[in-house]
Amino acid sequence: MKILNTVLVGLGRIGWKYHLPEILKHKGFKLSSIVEPLKERRDEAFKLYGVKCFKDCVSLFSSGERPDLMVIASPTPFHMRQSLEAFKNGCDVFCDKPMALSYAEAAKIFQGMKKYKKKFMLYQPHRGTEEFLSLKHVLSLDLIGQIYMIKRISSGYNIRNDWQSLKKYGGGMLNNYGAHYMDQLLRLRPSNVTKVFCILRNVISAGDAEDLVKVLMETEEGLMLELEVNMASAHIMPPWQINGEYGSIILDREKKSWHVRYANKKDLCGIKLQKGVAALNREYSNGKDIKWNEKEFEISGFDKxxxxxxxxxxFALNMKPFVPIEETMELMRVFDLCRKSASKGKCISHVEIIKKTTQGVSK
Ligand SMILES: NC(=O)c1ccc[n+]([C@@H]2O[C@H](COP(=O)([O-])OP(=O)(O)OC[C@H]3O[C@@H](n4cnc5c(N)ncnc54)[C@H](O)[C@@H]3O)[C@@H](O)[C@H]2O)c1
Incomplete structure (x- = not known):
């Protein structure tokens, strides 16, 4: 079995509590070194695992260490520089979300990866949850007809006061939870996002970054996508709503199941448009009683x-990436459009942006 010598960068919440135990658990990985600026965290890791510890990536590589894989779990402002350092030193990168602070930074990682012929994959755990996998299954049954709108809400009440509440460190809920849920939205019915309207607001956070994100988007195929990340909500709002021409799907959090309500297309046919300006029989309804079908699909049964x-x-077997970098670049592009829309206070049409760019190029 090929063993990947792995350096873990950053021993914080996600580095210490998730990546470290996972690296130790899987037989194909050997934790060869750690990079962490805080001495007490390096000492703790050395004491527990006897692993070589470095205060930064420069000391790691100048010591002659050449790991196969760098797992980046440092704060977001360091992701680009550390990825590039890894590539230069012959090392692939598995990086926690978000990829970087901006599309421009992400593009540098992409170019570095190509230049040094290395690999990069992002950790997007919400692509692999039971909830998301079961939703994909329900959608594949095609019960509700053409889908025209998908809403995703992540809500709770949390007065953030860590670095992720500060703009200067790339904090804010767009980069934070938004990186998970925007990715889910973009993956359900992949299609180019062409219009974006976004509001970013700081409601209760101790820092200056947004803890409320509202995004409304439209794709090339006319699908509306809506994302809300709201850290100032005392209630947990319904997390999913999917609307199709003949029905809708919601997540029942209590029952841990998807509730699908849909009509049979043939039952909806035959409704004739009234020509006059006096509604027939003073009725509001079109005279059709819709017979709704109701179905429940449990979330469980889909292995995380x-x-x-x-x-x-x-990284070891050269199989296709679970999260291809092109999809991550698309997420970063949409994030840039969100920020642009929020700062200008208007809808950004990507079609206009492409036109302007091409005009600029042809001049
Ligand atoms: N995928 C997920 O579900 C998930 C969850 C939490 C965090 N994250 C992401 O992981 C990254 C880290 O977040 P966190 O919540 O663990 O942060 P944290 O504040 O808990 O920990 C950050 C750690 O990195 C160390 N560090 C600081 N500067 C560093 C540097 N230059 N090089 C190496 N290490 C450095 C800190 O000392 C600390 O130990 C962020 O990009 C965040 O968005 C992802």
Whole structure:
């Protein structure tokens, strides 16, 4: 079995509590070193795991260490520089979300990856949850007809006061939870996002970054996508709503199931448009009693994806990435459009942006 010598960068919440145990658990990985600026965290890791610890990536590589894989779990402002350092030193990168602070930074990572012929994959755990996998299954049954709108809400009440509440560190809920849920929205019915309207607001956070994100988008195929990340909501709002021409789907959080209500297309046919300006029989209804079908689909039964198996398959066995970098670049592009829309206070049409760019190029 090929063993991937792995350096873990950042021993914080996600580094210490998720990546470290996963690396130790999987047989295909050997934790060869750690990078962490805080001495007490390096000492703790050394004491527990006897692993070589470095205060930064420069000291790691100048010591002669050449790991196969760098797992980046440092704060977001360091992702680009550390990825590029890894590529230059012959190392692939598995990076926690978000990829970087901006599309421009993400593009540098993409170019570096190509230049040094290395691999990069992002950790997007919400692609592999039971909830998301079961939703994809329900959608594949095609019960509600053409889908015209998908809403995703992540809500709760949390007065953030860590670095993720500060703009200067790339904080804010767009980069934070938005990186998970925007990715889900973009993956359900992949189609180019052409219009974006976004509001970013700081409601209760201790820092200056947004804790309320509202995004409304339209894709090339006319699908409306709506994202809300709201950290100032005392109630947990319904997390999913999917509307199709003949029905809708919601997540029943209590029952842990998807509730689908849909009509049979043939039952909806035959409704004739009235020509006059006096509604027939003074009726509001079109005279059709809709017979709704109701179905429940449990979330359980869909095994959560073991992400580190996917990491191993891609980095050690050269299998296709579970999260292709092109999809991550698309997410970063949409994030840039969101920020642009929020700062200008208007809808941004990507079609206009493309036109302007091409005009600029042809001049
Ligand atoms: N995928 C997920 O579900 C998930 C969850 C939490 C965090 N994250 C992401 O992981 C990253 C880290 O977040 P966190 O919540 O663990 O942060 P954290 O504040 O808990 O930990 C950050 C750690 O990185 C260390 N650090 C600081 N500067 C560093 C540097 N230059 N090089 C190496 N290490 C450095 C800190 O000392 C600390 O130990 C962020 O990009 C965040 O968005 C992802």
């Amino acid at each position: 994806i073991d992400f580190y198996s996917k990491v191993y398959e891609h």
